[in-house]
Every structure is written in C-alpha cells, then in structure tokens.
Amino acid sequence: MAFFSRDYEVFLLLAAPDAAPLWESAQWTPFAASLDGIVAQAGTRGKAGVRSLQYTPKGKPVSFGRLGWDEKSHAKWTHGPATTEARFMSLEAWAPAWTICEKDGQAPDLFLALVNESLLGLAGKPLQFGQRLVCAIATDLGPAAAATVRQSLAQLAAQQDAVIFAHTRRQWGSASPYGGFTHAIQDMPIGGLFRQDDPHAHPLDGEAFSEPWTRIGPA
Template sequence: MTYFARDYAVYLLLAAPDAPGLWNAAQWMPFAVAITPVVAQARGGKAAVRSHQYNPKGRSIPFGRLGWNDKSHAKWAHTPATSDARFMSLEAWAPAWTVCEKENQAPDLFLALANESLLGLPGKTLQFSQRLVCAIATDMGDDAAATLRLALAQLATQQQAVLFAHTRCQWGHPSGYGGFTRAIQDMLIGGLFRQDDPHAQPLDAAAFQQTWTRIDLSPEQS
C-alpha cells in the first residue's frame, strides 16, 4: 500500500465562539487522558506532538521534543499562570511523523488543533473559536474507533460545538508527480473551507471542500 492510500475516519469539531481554549490544561487533559488508550495502540505505542505558540513580541516559543505524556502536556498547555504565550496550533502524530516517513505508512492516529483568532482574521466576528481535526485509520479496529469517537463527542458537548461531523477518506490523493496532495495533515489550514473566510458564510455543506455528516450530540446519541 502506498503511503497516502490508507483509509481514515475523520472528525471535525468547530468550538463555540465563547468556548474555553482546548489549549488550556483544564480542557485538554481530560480529553488527552480519554484518548491515551488509542495512542497506546498505535505502532510503537507513542506519539509526537508539536505546538506553534508565540510570545508578545511575535517570536516562536521553543518547547523541545514533545510526546504524549503528562510532562509534555504540561510544557505547552496553558494554565492560569500562563501570561506570555499565544497559542496558534498543535499537531499530534501516532506514531511520530519521522516514523511514518521511515516506515512509508501514514499515522494510525492524527490530531490537529488551531486557534481561530490567530489565523489572520484580527477583529473579525467569529462563528467558531477553534477548529479540531482528528483522524484514525480504519484498520485500527472498532474498539479504538469507538473510544476516540466517544471522547470527541464528549469534547464537542463540552465545547458547545457549532459543528461536530465526520467523513471517511484516504490520507491523501495522488498528485500525478509520484507524490500526493490534499492530505489529511493539510486539512486544518487551507483544506477545509471553500472560501478563505469561513466566518462570512453559513456553515452548511457548500462551505466545505469535503462532504461531512453531522453527528447528533443529543444525550441518547453521544
């Protein structure tokens, strides 16, 4: 199988405009704990994390090597004592992107989170405050998929998501030059919406590049 041909269940969560940031430890840690069993089932049982954050002068904040553990989460996640860090984005790969490249196989689990207020729309009235894309390879099995979906549904409820939906697709599509394009890893920034400004139009089917199916968050469904 080529790197990009693996199939995935992909989830999209758009948090309410006034939802607390998922980069806050109080919000992040319960979710991280809930999906840790899925991370543990990935090849090698480990994940690699990278976060882009900036200080008040606009300089990137270095975090060093980050994994999926309490020590690493504590390095990048914000607490009430955090005063000089502006969170922009986060990615988690299980296994690490370097392992995926070496093994020529896309990740078992992928997660990407972005802070909408730092995506070039200063002063804009936002329809949602954060965007989260999470993908799990379909060959990871039903139990892992169910654990992830339940954790995401609980998170969507907690964040009063304006949209929680899923789709199914390959990691990427052949580009015609021996590589691939439209990859899940590029979906979060530039690969979700048809227009540059997703806050200037309704969040209906026409707004998205992919076909998404909304997930019912009523108690009997979630």
C-alpha cells in the same frame, strides 16, 4: 500500500466562539487522557510526537523542545493561570511520530490537529467558531478504536457547545500526477477544510466545506 492510501475515520469539531480553549491545561488533560489508550495502541510502531506553534507577545516563536504524548510534555505547551508569554496558534499530534511514519512509509495510526481561529488573521472579526479540531483514526485499527475516538470527541463537542461536529471517511491523501500525494489529512486544518478563505463570512452549510461531511447529532 502507498503512504497516502491508508483509510481513516475523520472527525471535525468547530467549537463555539466562547468555548474554553482546548489548549488550557484544565481542558486538555482530561481530553488527552480519554485518548491515551489509542495512543498506546499506536505505540507498537513507536512513540507519539507532538508539535505546537505558539508565539510570544512580540511575535517570536516559543520553543518547547521535543514533545510527546505524556503528562510532562502536556505540561510544557498547555496554558495555565500563570501563562502570559505564549499565544497559542496550533498543535499537531501524530501517533506514531511523523519521523517514524516517514521511515515506515506508512501514515499515522492517529492524527490530531488543533487550531486557534483568532490567530488566523481574523483579529477583530466576528467568529462563528473559535477553534478547529481535526482527528483521524486509521480504519485498520478496528471499529472499537474508532468508537473510542468518536465518544471522546462527542463529549468534547458537548462541552464546547460545538457549532459543527461531523464525520467523513477518506484516505490520508490522493495521488498527485506529479508524484507523491496531495490533499492530505494533515493539510485539512489550515488550508483544506473550507471553500472560502474566510469561513466566518458564509453560512456553515454543505457549500462551505471542500468535501462532504456528515453531521453528528447530540449523543
């Protein structure tokens, strides 16, 4: 099986503009704990890897060193009351880590990406949502794993008063005529979700998105 041809259940959550940031430790810790079992299941291939892009007030990248999916790593990159020198931009979590996926020639069992909307060049503009979260779970892990992820995200969607909570099923990517693959799930959070460069200037209807999504209602 080609790296890009693995099938996934993919979930999209767009948090309300005034929702508490998921990168705050008080928000992230219980959410991450709800996915610990899935990450552990993926651990049969190797440890998970996490990378976070954050900046100082002067615009310099913040270095966190190697990050995994554990309490010590979570404490390094999440924000608390004393955090003043970091501006959160984005987060990616791969289980197993991207280096293992590349070595195995197989896409991750679980992928999660979080983006801070206010740092995407939209400062001063009214936002329809404040955070983007994309989470994908491989279908070959079984329906119970997908159900666990869906339940965790449904709880988060309620907490964040999500303006969009939706689902699709797709492969990790699609074959490129030039070799390799394109339109990967990992590219969705920044450049692959919306048809327009500024999604806040248009209604969040079916025409807004680059591919079809099925909305999930309140539990």
